[in-house]
Amino acid sequence: MSRKLEISKSFRIDVTALFTRCMPTSIFIIVFLLFGLTSPRFLQPESLLNIAKQASYIGIAALGMTLVLITGGVDLSLGSTVYLSTIVAGLLMRDYGLSPVAASFVCLLAGAGIGGFNAFFITRLKILPFVVTLATMIAGRGLGLLLTKSRALEFPAAILKVGAFKLFGFLPLPILLFALSATAIQLFLSRIPLGRHYYAVGFNAENARRAGLPVDRIIASAYVLCGICASLGGLVAVTQLGIVNAGFGKGDEFDAIAAAVLGGAALSGGVGSAFPGTVIGALMIRMIWSGLVSAKINLYFQPMIFAVILFLAVMLDTRRNMIIARQRRKIISLRKDKQT
Amino acid sequence: MTPLISIRNIDKSFFGAPALRSVSFDIIPNRILGLIGENGAGKSTLMNILCGELQPDSGELYFRGRPFRLEGPAAAAEAGIALIHQELNLFNNLSIADNLFLSRYPRRGPWIDKGAMHDKALQLLHQVGLDLPPNWLLERLRPGERQLVEICKALHADAELVIFDEPTTSLTAAEKERLFQVIDGLKQRGKTIIYISHDLDEVMRLCDDIVVLRDGRMVDFGAASEFTLQRMIASMCGCELEYLFPIRQGTPQAQVLLEVRHLSAEGLVEDVSFEIRKGEILGLFGLMGSGRTELARLLFGLEPFDSGRIVFNGRILEQPSPRRCIELGMAFVTENRREEGLLIDGTVQDNLVLATLNRFVDFARFLDAEKMASESEAQVRQLNLRCTSLKQIVKSLSGGNQQKVVLGKWLLARPLLFILDEPTRGIDVGAKYEVYSLINHLADEGAGILMISSELEELTALCDRLLVIHRGEIIKSFTKDQFDAEKILEAAFHL
Numbered sequence: 001m002s003r004k005l006e007i008s009k010s011f012r013i014d015v016t017a018l019f020t021r022c023m024p025t026s027i028f029i030i031v032f033l034l035f036g037l038t039s040p041r042f043l044q045p046e047s048l049l050n051i052a053k054q055a056s057y058i059g060i061a062a063l064g065m066t067l068v069l070i071t072g073g074v075d076l077s078l079g080s081t082v083y084l085s086t087i088v089a090g091l092l093m094r095d096y097g098l099s100p101v102a103a104s105f106v107c108l109l110a111g112a113g114i115g116g117f118n119a120f121f122i123t124r125l126k127i128l129p130f131v132v133t134l135a136t137m138i139a140g141r142g143l144g145l146l147l148t149k150s151r152a153l154e155f156p157a158a159i160l161k162v163g164a165f166k167l168f169g170f171l172p173l174p175i176l177l178f179a180l181s182a183t184a185i186q187l188f189l190s191r192i193p194l195g196r197h198y199y200a201v202g203f204n205a206e207n208a209r210r211a212g213l214p215v216d217r218i219i220a221s222a223y224v225l226c227g228i229c230a231s232l233g234g235l236v237a238v239t240q241l242g243i244v245n246a247g248f249g250k251g252d253e254f255d256a257i258a259a260a261v262l263g264g265a266a267l268s269g270g271v272g273s274a275f276p277g278t279v280i281g282a283l284m285i286r287m288i289w290s291g292l293v294s295a296k297i298n299l300y301f302q303p304m305i306f307a308v309i310l311f312l313a314v315m316l317d318t319r320r321n322m323i324i325a326r327q328r329r330k331i332i333s334l335r336k337d338k339q340t
Numbered sequence: 341m342t343p344l345i346s347i348r349n350i351d352k353s354f355f356g357a358p359a360l361r362s363v364s365f366d367i368i369p370n371r372i373l374g375l376i377g378e379n380g381a382g383k384s385t386l387m388n389i390l391c392g393e394l395q396p397d398s399g400e401l402y403f404r405g406r407p408f409r410l411e412g413p414a415a416a417a418e419a420g421i422a423l424i425h426q427e428l429n430l431f432n433n434l435s436i437a438d439n440l441f442l443s444r445y446p447r448r449g450p451w452i453d454k455g456a457m458h459d460k461a462l463q464l465l466h467q468v469g470l471d472l473p474p475n476w477l478l479e480r481l482r483p484g485e486r487q488l489v490e491i492c493k494a495l496h497a498d499a500e501l502v503i504f505d506e507p508t509t510s511l512t513a514a515e516k517e518r519l520f521q522v523i524d525g526l527k528q529r530g531k532t533i534i535y536i537s538h539d540l541d542e543v544m545r546l547c548d549d550i551v552v553l554r555d556g557r558m559v560d561f562g563a564a565s566e567f568t569l570q571r572m573i574a575s576m577c578g579c580e581l582e583y584l585f586p587i588r589q590g591t592p593q594a595q596v597l598l599e600v601r602h603l604s605a606e607g608l609v610e611d612v613s614f615e616i617r618k619g620e621i622l623g624l625f626g627l628m629g630s631g632r633t634e635l636a637r638l639l640f641g642l643e644p645f646d647s648g649r650i651v652f653n654g655r656i657l658e659q660p661s662p663r664r665c666i667e668l669g670m671a672f673v674t675e676n677r678r679e680e681g682l683l684i685d686g687t688v689q690d691n692l693v694l695a696t697l698n699r700f701v702d703f704a705r706f707l708d709a710e711k712m713a714s715e716s717e718a719q720v721r722q723l724n725l726r727c728t729s730l731k732q733i734v735k736s737l738s739g740g741n742q743q744k745v746v747l748g749k750w751l752l753a754r755p756l757l758f759i760l761d762e763p764t765r766g767i768d769v770g771a772k773y774e775v776y777s778l779i780n781h782l783a784d785e786g787a788g789i790l791m792i793s794s795e796l797e798e799l800t801a802l803c804d805r806l807l808v809i810h811r812g813e814i815i816k817s818f819t820k821d822q823f824d825a826e827k828i829l830e831a832a833f834h835l
Contacts, residue, residue: 191452193445196438203431210393210429212414212443270433 024264027313028280028287035291042294049172051286056174057237059282061252062259063185064229066278067222069260070189072202072269073129075223077118078230078256080140082249085110085231086238087144090153100158107231114140115227119220137253145246152245155238163239174236178279181232185274198222202269259285262313284313342405344369344501344532345390350399352385359385361556362399367501372523372533374547374564376540378576378738378768381553383536387503390534391423392416417443422494426506426766428486430478437461437474440492464492468522482629484515491522502526503534508542509766512627512794513829520546538768540572552576577770584769585801586777590784592620592804597788598757600639603648608634609812612648616757616788621779623803624792627832631812632792633675636759639790640672641665653756666695671750673743675762675792681746682734689716689730691745696752719748724774740771747778757788764798776802796825810834 036043061078068075075081089107092098098106114136121132165173189195197218200208209215233252238244257267263281265272272278288309292302343366352360360382367373377383388394389401392410400407403419410416416423430439437457446456461474470488478486487507494502504523508516523546526533537543543550543564550567552560552575560575573584598616603609609631616622626632637643639650641660650657652668662672674680683691693700693712700712716730723744727737734745743763750758760779764772779802783789793799799806800823808816808831816831818824 191454192450193447193452196434196442196445196452199434199438200431200442203433207429207431210413212417270431 022276023316024262024280024284024313025276027262027316028284031284031287031291031309035287035295039291039294039296042291047290047294049170049175051290052175052178052283053172053240054290055282055286056178057233057240058252058255058259058285059178059233059279060181060236061230061233062256062263062278062282063181063274064226064233065253065256066260066263066265066272066274067185067189067198067229068129068226069257069265069267070198070202070269070272071219071222072205073122073219073222074133074257074267075115075118075226075230076130076133076253077114077136077140078133078226079249079252080137080144081111081114081227081230082234082237082252083244084114084140084144085227086234086244086248087147087153089235090155090238090244091147093156094153100156100162104235107235108228111227111229111231111234112224113227115224115230116220118227119223122223123216123220141250148244148246150246152243154243157242159239160242163242173239177232177236181229182275182279185229189274194218194221199270202271204270255285258310262310341368343367343402344404346400346402346405347386348400348402350386350389350396350401352382352389352394352396358556360389360396363553363556363558364399365551365558365561367532367534368549369500369532370527370530371548372527372535372546374543374550375534375536375553376538376543376550376572376576377553378740378770381576381768382556383553384505385556386553387423387505387534387536390416390501390503391421417497417499420498420500421503422497422499422501423503423505424487424490424494424507426509428490430486430490432479433477435475435477436465436472436481436489439478439489440464440474440496444496460496461492464495465489467495467525468492469518482515483510484512484518487511487515487519488522491526495526499531501532501534503536505536506538506766507535508537508539512629513833514627516542538766540569540769543572544569573769576768584773585798586773586780588621588780588783588802588804590619590780592783593618593786597653598639598790599649599651601649601651603635603638603645603650605634605638605643605645607812608643609638609645609809612809612812612814614807614814614817616790618756618788619783619786620805621783621789621791621803623799623806624790624809625794625796625799625806625828625832626809627794630809630832632809633761634812635809636672636761636790636792639665640670640759642672666753666755669754669756670759671695671753671755671757672759673746673750673761673763675765677742677746682742684735686734687731688720688725688727688734688737688745689713691734692716692719692730692748692752695749699752715752719752722751723748723778738768738771740767740774743767743771743775747775751782755787757790758782759790759792761792762794763791764793764795772798796828800825800828808832 041047061082065075065078085107088110089103092106093100093103118133118136121127122129163173167176189198197208197213200211200213201215201218205215234249259281260272260278261267261281262284263272263277263279265277288306292305297305345367348364350360350363363386375383385394389396392413392415402408408419410419440461441457446453446460458474465472465474468488468491470485478489481489507519511519523533535543535547544567547564550562550564550572551558552572554576595618596615597618600615601613603612612635624632624635634643638645641662641664644659650660652670655668678684683694689712693716697707700708702708713730720727720730725744725748726741734742737745764775776798779789779791791799791803804820806818806823806828807814808828810832815834818828
């Protein structure tokens with residue numbers, strides 16, 4: 001083989017390696033360019049900022065979901081947590097005159113409480129997360145409907161004013177909060193022992209127990225944090241909408257799971273990140289929806305196209321793991337060559 | 341000298357079946373204690389008690405002369421006991437450094453001190469001669485390297501007593517050497533070591549003292565210098581086992597059963613040619629990662645090949661599938677019986693009939709329970725398989741009996757060719773002998789056998805011919821009269 005060919009071959013491997021290692025980001029860029037080419041309007045700063053703003057609510061909730069997924073669990077009650085925690089805050093403000101700040105705090109507390117409720121059944125009674133959170137999802141929604149008698153709950157106008165806040169006059173509050181929570185969660189996952197323990201538990205809980213980690217407490221904390229993230233996401237949505245109706249948050253758990261999985265998290269646990277991971281995933285979901293609208297795709301085809309993109313992205317991600325595994329094999333054999 | 345740990349009259353039963361009966365011995369500090377015994381002798385139970393996983397039913401433990409109790413793995417770690425398990429307790433999705441410090445990260449405030457972690461990891465890794473970047477994901481490491489990481493964990497925890505449970509089963513010869521050096525290094529640093537292994541030569545070489553367990557009792561104890569291989573074996577099985585290997589009487593027939601020509605698959609094997617005749621036992625020797633398992637997987641259709649030809653029993657196999665291979669009369673016993681060879685939570689019978697379910701259906705394609713039971717029964721008797729009933733869960737059998745179940749499963753299919761990948765890995769001396777006899781018997785009945793093993797001794801004792809594979813290529817072939825351990829090893833290392 002000529003020298004030139006060899007170089008080009010090794011270069012090719014490096015490019016595929018780069019592409020496969022950063023699969024979520026790569027797909028994100030491709031989708032972005034695709035929509036940008038089909039509709040120039042899509043690329044305007046305004047529209048991009050709008051996408052980011054719309055992604056913030058699900059994005060923040062999805063950060064919590066990411067934590068739970070990394071530990072190898074799932075939280076199906078996320079949408080109901082969003083609903084119930086904002087209802088509690090809204091009722092306290094409307095009927096008991098609680099200040100918005102205090103009410104927000106109570107909202108987060110309620111989210112933590114629901115997470116703790118899930119955690120209790122999962123870690124103490126050893127019931128599968130899927131079953132526990134499914135029950136919480138149904139019960140939480142029911143409780144919320146009971147409290148509001150199924151009527152929409154309006155929030156004070158001051159809330160909308162807060163929601164219109166822009167940092168430096170251009171960065172909307174939801175994006176700001178999304179960025180802050182993503183940074184916090186990512187730092188937590190990469191730089192705090194508890195965050196690292198999530199990955200260990202998600203890879204193999206029995207191994208983690210034998211390594212002396214308090215597995216139950218670790219798992220419980222993930223559900224509590226997920227509840228807090230969900231209620232924070234709910235708060236962000238409320239500052240934009242000013243109202244909570246009976247369907248608020250319904251089905252959000254699946255958007256959150258989709259965002260996390262698009263961002264590289266695995267339902268089998270042990271893998272995932274807040275940034276770039278889930279942030280990219282959440283942005284991508286909003287981007288696809290807006291892109292489909294600005295590309296003037298038939299309304300009825302949009303969900304199907306969305307489904308195809310979601311499916312392809314996850315399939316590519318699975319492929320990625322296979323490709324990486326194959327490369328590892330090559331690297332290992334190369335290292336062997338060096339040793340001999 | 342005060343013993344580091346004294347074990348006094350420890351009893352432990354599981355559901356009424358005694359696993360340990362009144363075991364007592366001392367672990368002397370700064371010495372290497374070899375613990376040997378057949379599978380099911382109680383070694384694992386004893387170690388699980390020492391590392392806090394199990395509580396003894398009665399008896400006492402003393403740590404430097406003071407009585408102590410171990411409740412849970414964390415307590416054992418606290419007391420300075422580290423167990424390096426056969427299946428490593430590591431996390432492939434985390435970095436080397438994460439694995440080392442998982443339960444005790446160096447911190448700065450609430451944060452992990454990444455700088456300190458990196459430096460400390462480098463230093464620990466250097467102590468065992470593993471100079472790799474600590475931020476590498478563990479999945480990039482080879483089995484031997486992963487084990488060194490586990491040893492680093494014990495070093496980091498500043499363990500007084502390090503227990504090695506079958507540490508060498510998945511290591512190459514070079515990695516074993518390195519491990520022994522590391523163990524010697526640990527001893528020089530004043531640590532105490534318990535070394536559990538089926539490889540008696542290793543135990544002889546490495547250990548200062550030897551404890552032999554049989555049926556839950558301690559049957560022999562003494563300085564390693566007083567032991568011979570014969571004494572170890574005699575103590576372990578309670579009888580004089582004269583030969584380690586049965587004598588092979590049969591000779592291969594003339595008819596070629598499997599012919600492989602110029603077989604290549606990228607990254608796995610290259611230009612491999614050989615043939616197996618009826619009634620022949622062909623050995624395949626190579627280091628871990630040399631392509632020996634990959635070759636077996638190719639023959640059985642588990643991996644596709646790029647070029648070459650496989651002719652089996654007169655038929656050309658073009659891109660075979662495992663299903664097709666089974667139909668034509670091949671059997672594959674994998675090196676991973678727990679993961680690939682068995683339904684580990686299934687019963688003995690479930691496993692035995694698995695490969696031949698089609699034979700047990702009646703006219704309406706329903707399974708014939710009576711027929712399955714009677715044939716399984718016959719198989720159990722033929723194999724001398726020790727189980728309480730056909731309904732016993734395979735997981736609860738000893739390693740040797742599990743392997744017999746795997747073999748029995750294939751025997752029911754009456755195959756023409758057996759591909760055996762490490763058929764005696766992790767099973768005890770007595771069971772090994774039975775497996776060898778069975779292989780001999782199969783060959784005598786005209787089956788062809790491809791036997792892959794890391795144990796050169798068993799290959800030279802059993803095989804008619806031996807191929808040496810190195811980096812995916814067959815680099816040398818030996819006939820029985822040319823067998824010479826040194827030459828074969830030289831070829832395998834490609835010296």
